[in-house]
Amino acid sequence: MTEGLPRRGVRFLRARWRVVARLAAWSVLETGQTFLTGYAPARALDEGFLAGRTGAGLAWLGVAGLGVLVGAFGTVRVYTAVAELVEPLRDGLVARVVARGVRQGDSAALSGLTQQAEIARDTFAGLVLVSRSFVFTAVGALAGLFSLAPPLLLVVGVPLLAGVALFGLTLRPLARRQEAFLVADEALAERFGAVCPGLRDITAAGAEEPVAAGTELRIDAEQRAACSLARWGVLRVVSLTIGGELPIVLLLATAPWLLGHGVTPGALVGALAYTTQSLLPALRNLVHGVGTSGSRLAVVLRRLLREPEPQPPEPQPAEPFTEAPAPALSLASVTFAYGPGAAPVVERLDLVLSPGAHLAVVGPSGIGKSTLTALVAGLLEPDRGRIHVCGHPVPGRRAAARRVLIPQQAYVHTGTLAENLGMLRPDPVPEAELLAAAGAVGLLPLLEALGGPGARVDPAALSAGERQLVALTRAYLSYAPLALLDEATCHLDPRAEERAERAFAERPGGTLVVVAHRISSARRAEKVLAMDGRSTAYGTHEELMRRSALYRDLVGGWTPVRSQPALALGDPDRVDAVAGTGLAGDGRHVVAHRPVGQVQAAGDLRDGGPLGGED
């Protein structure tokens, strides 16, 4: 923010001087009403009822009643003028925050900011009403007191001014404390918002103590801010007592003296009417309104008018030649743990994939494969390190537009098949393209069985494998060059899986990362990333078979051993099936994870089944 709030406020009001003038003009009616609040009853008493002229007394009371009507008319006009003043403020703020939100692409922050703009509007309207009302009421009351008897002005005016002065002095420190309290309150709310949904994970990660300590710090900070605010709040009450209540006490205490020095009983009653009916309520509204809403408005405006933090320069992908195309995916020393006290699931991982690459990610169950895809997809943020998709930082809008994640649980919604398949496309997908995609991925038989692209789909009537084919074809049709298949083919048979994977691998300009479900997935990929907690191995299938014990173990887990009689028969294919995995050479034992019958049902000796012995 380059200019302070008071200056901006003055500039804002100066630009709308006509509305301000209209507001002041209508407020004068309120001053007149206040004047009559004390003056008319005083005259009614002195010149009417006490003088035995009931008619005159009633006439003066009638004047007071007329004053109320005129004042009410003025108040209605005042509201219209206030609206003319505050609506442009709101419009300006909303335009500003929407422009900023659109520039930054942060829709969550945007809705919060527009809500704050509404708060600013309401608070500003309240402030204008109470401060204006106090000024015009005070002028009317003080003028009335002076007209009735100048000594009354002394008795009421001096404490009133002292109270207002004291209130004025407390304004700045109070605003600062109010702001400190709001900030501490928000920090605590934010902390609870983050901690409460994650209580289970915090317990699971054994991070209770650091989380509790961090929360306690914020609670202490809020308590300190609240105590400090309360101490200053006492001064506010003192100023109200001096300015609003002390004059009443003084009027009563000095009544004999006043009556003995030319002040009439009517004037005394009038003065009491001014203090109790006009000055005290107006001062109370001012103290509460400006004291609380004023500082809140200052906080909200400061936030809304703050210029966005300059974005750090985008880190360049680690490429030797700047003119070379950015890698489809790059991870630089990426570390991630599910909580501050938890062991990292991914640790200092480096990876660079060129456009068109095909990577299989393998590893034991629970090692972090899905976590890795979630990091690349921007669903999780690394604790350290940087991720780029097509040269764009993750998380970020541009990176998100360039990747598509297909999770294990495929999502199909009620509607036509064409609607389901075109969901990730900004433009309508031509039918020929849709059919070609369905053919490539292997959805065509289902598409035909359902009755074509226009047929309605009942997600519940589809099998898990059919739902996966729909989700895969939808991703295939998207413009995102990077496809992340996180066990997205686990319900397909090996042949269908191969077809779908090949389709993605052959997408023009497409890069494919597959969390491998079968050994055949890893063999098809150009490169394999074998995850093993803190250490990872990266290379081709053959390279990893040579140098990664973990990978050999995984392949062993995937590869079924033939029953003894089959080996005894000396079937060269069957021996090859085992030896081909490279297991025989290093003397390791191959562990069969499933009975032979199931393997054969799967139709591929080397595709024993899912990693980690899930089924």
Ligand SMILES: Nc1ncnc2c1ncn2[C@@H]1O[C@H](COP(=O)(O)OP(=O)(O)OP(=O)(O)O)[C@@H](O)[C@H]1O
């Ligand atoms: N939301 C979470 N909060 C805390 N820990 C989690 C969370 N999600 C996963 N984990 C843990 O992180 C580790 C890695 O999980 P992840 O799902 O990435 O493994 P995976 O290799 O994909 O497993 P699988 O092959 O069984 O799908 C596991 O120990 C898991 O329990």
